[in-house]
Amino acid sequence: MEKIKSFAANNLSFYRTTHHFERYSEFHSIEEFGEYCNWAKANNVKLYILGNGSNTLFVKKNITTLILKNSIPKSIVPLSESKVEVSSSTLAMDVLKYCYDNCLSSFYFLASVPATIGGALAMNAGKGKKHSITIYDFVESVTFFDFENNSLKTLVKEEIVKGYRETIFTGIHSRLILSAIFKFDQIYFDKNPIATRLKWSKEFQDYSRPNCGSVFKEGHLGISQKLSWLKIGKTNFSFKTQNWLLNKSSSHVPIVILINIVKILHILSQRKAILEVISVE
Ligand SMILES: Cc1cc2nc3c(=O)[nH]c(=O)nc-3n(C[C@H](O)[C@H](O)[C@H](O)COP(=O)(O)OP(=O)(O)OC[C@H]3O[C@@H](n4cnc5c(N)ncnc54)[C@H](O)[C@@H]3O)c2cc1C
Secondary structure: OOEEEEEEEEOOOOOOOOEEEEEEEEEOOOOHHHHHHHHHHHOOOEEEEOOOOOEEEEOOEEEEEEEEEEEOOEEEEEEEOOOOEEEEEEEHHHHHHHHHHEEEEHHHHHOOOOOOOHHHHHHHOOHHHHOOOOHHEEEEEEEOOOOOEEEEEEOOOHOOOOOOOOHHHOOOEEEEEEEEEEEEEEEOOOOOOHHHHHHHHHHHHHOOOOOOOEEEEOOHHHHHHHHOOOOOOOEEEEEOOOOEEEEEEEEEEHHHHHHHHHHHHHOOOOOOEEEEEEEEE
């Protein structure tokens, strides 16, 4: 396909590692997405739907997966005083600004998360395990295109969420989230909740180097923090923020080594470690 490009870049993942992408393109409609899916199937190539890349880890120098950036039009459409339909390419922050301007409750805990709505819905993005509050607390329904059945489907949250940071979309690239209907309550603010969250995040989260937030969604997270002394090149686990891996290297290799060390330590102590970041080859 002519529209598929090959180039080197460091801006497709928030780890900012440099890779040669053999196959990259952007889709602007379901039809275009379908064309790429057909091409990938016919050529036996894996595909990956890219939102904003804030939970994406590229694990090879040469990436052969077809990377498809979600470039459908961004939109926030009010359906009533409390309901809005948001397209999946819209940034979570844009929804929060809309909610604040309209005195609506929202997932303000995601103000520190550089996600698209599609990425946040696919990942069941939320506030952290002990808080058990996620974007789905505000979701009425999600509409997606299912390439396997060539159909549009709308499901409610009970049919979508599978667990902590896991949905029927996580790691599945034949289902493209198109939009979601959110329900928010009218609310009075005495403080700006976006500014409050950003202030909290600046104080407690480590932004000293590029990162994708939490690395593991399950495991003994203290292990990674205890390893923060171990620096490989310009990469190490954060001392300040448990389970965050900070990277300044252009290579993905130090990240992969550190993740594997944590996995091995889990195996040795008979514990389970499950990655939250999505690996792409
Ligand atoms: C500084 C920082 C802080 C963070 N804090 C948090 C936090 O507090 N809570 C939290 O949950 N996460 C957090 N994260 C992780 C990350 O931001 C979330 O997982 C986010 O939801 C990913 O969104 P994205 O658009 O960047 O997705 P991407 O990284 O682009 O993709 C992630 C997954 O979603 C899939 N996907 C993306 N768009 C679609 C679509 N339209 N249809 C189907 N599948 C799709 C991708 O294929 C992939 O499997 C943080 C990350 C950073 C960098």
